[in-house]
Amino acid sequence: MKPDRKKVRLLINPNSGMGTALDRIRQSLLDHWDLPGTDLTIQFSKSKEDGQDKVKRAVDEGVHTLLVAGGDGMINSIGSVLIGSDVALGVIPTGSGNGLARHFDIPLDPSAAVAALARAEAKAIDVGFANDLPFFITCSLAWDAALVNTFEKSPVRGILPYVFAAVYEFFEYHPQPFTLQLDEETEIQIEDPQLCTIANLSQYGGGAQIAPGAKADDGQLQLVVIRRRNFAKVLPMVGKIFDGTIDRLREIETHSFHKLTVHRQKEGPMQLDGELLSAPAEVHIRVQPRALNVLVP
Ligand SMILES: Nc1ncnc2c1ncn2[C@@H]1O[C@H](COP(=O)(O)OP(=O)(O)OP(=O)(O)O)[C@@H](O)[C@H]1O
Structure with a gap:
């Protein structure tokens, strides 16, 4: 079904530490999105699978704008279903x-995000794939991946852990x-890569910008190696x-590419x-240009 501009859906991740944000999101929705003629519905995403089922249903029902309150992991799981569709994804950050x-x-x-998204335009951004799994922000394959294992064991979230x-x-x-x-042209051998990140956007999160020059819609990804x-x-x-x-820094190697095999x-x-995730020895990375519509204020 073709998306109907009046159909707006909010999907909330109740697992992403929202605290009192829910009340404020509700108020901001009433102020900025619940306009006459708008068909606004709110749902919870209880798990990755539940969220993905709900998004598939939203696409089938002609939802035009899908607002998602969650962190980057939630955005990845929901956005994956929207690749190649005309639905606009609005991110309300609660991760x-x-x-x-x-x-x-x-x-x-989050409530300021809800207000800003009401005035935002949909912009088509590139999507990266690593062994056919989509990513919108970054993919890492060395120490920069291993540290997530230790981070996930921390009972507290944020930049310090x-x-x-x-x-x-x-x-x-x-x-x-x-x-x-890289792109079947260049081969680089690195004996001791400490960091190997592929960036579609500039940062991991928390303000840590690993690829400050990365552009969301240039049809390319950036490889960063240290x-x-x-x-x-x-x-x-x-x-x-x-x-x-x-x-x-001299110590950083950055290369733009369309296709990369590690x-x-x-x-x-x-x-x-x-x-x-655990990945096999060989990882194939590619980009699908402008494949996801994201609301950008
Ligand atoms: N679609 C989903 N619905 C519900 N829970 C999800 C979904 N996708 C991922 N999760 C789980 O929700 C928890 C919080 O993830 P989320 O990405 O929302 O926040 P976060 O990890 O704190 O954010 P960030 O990735 O920005 O640091 C994780 O345990 C994640 O596995």
């Missing part, structure tokens, strides 16, 4: 990292050699990642939009 919302300057206060996990895994993670085949260094050399990089100047010696961790 801990909120990398997608930060990239697009969507207000981090993330930094703690990064330091802890810095000493635990043992790099394995990677061969990187070789193993001693801890004293890595420490100054932390400030650079937060002030958006990490790409000026050959590792053995299987290893993979991070997709903040979620940790």
Whole structure:
């Protein structure tokens, strides 16, 4: 069914630590979205599967705008169903990292986000795929993936446990050699890759900008690689990642590409939009240009 502009649906992740945000989101919806003639419905996404079923139904029912209150993991699971559709995805950030919302300057206060999205335009953004699994923000394959394992065990969310996990895994993670085949033209061999991130948007979340120059709709992805260094050399990089100047460091290699194959010696961790998976030794990355419509204020 063709989307009907009047049909707006809000899907809420009750697992993403919303606290009192729900009341404020409700009020902001009434103020900015519940206009005469609008068919506004609110649903909860109890799990990834439940959310995806509800989104499929929303698409079938001709919903035009799907607002999602959740973190980057939730956005990934819901957005995956919307790839290639005409539905506009509006992100109300209630997660801990909120990398997608930060990239697009969507207000981090959920009720302010609801208001800003009411005035936003839909913009088609690129979607990355790693072994056919979609990602909108980043995919990581080395220490930058392994640290998510430690972060997920932390009972608290936010930037501090993330930094703690990064330091802890810095000493635990043992790099394995990677061969990187970019667009069938360039081959790069790296004996000791510490960090190997593929970025569609600029940051992991929490303000940590790993690819400050990444553009959402340029039809390309960015590969960012850092070789193993001693801890004293890595420490100054932390400030650079937060002030958006990490790409000026000599130690960083950045390449834009459409297609990339990563050959590792053995299987290893993979991070997709903040979620940790185990991936085989060979990972195929590609981009689908302008495949997802996102509301950008
Ligand atoms: N569609 C979904 N519906 C309900 N829960 C989901 C969905 N997708 C993921 N989750 C789970 O919800 C929890 C919170 O995830 P979410 O991505 O919303 O927030 P977060 O992880 O704090 O945010 P961020 O990724 O921005 O740091 C996780 O346990 C995640 O596995």
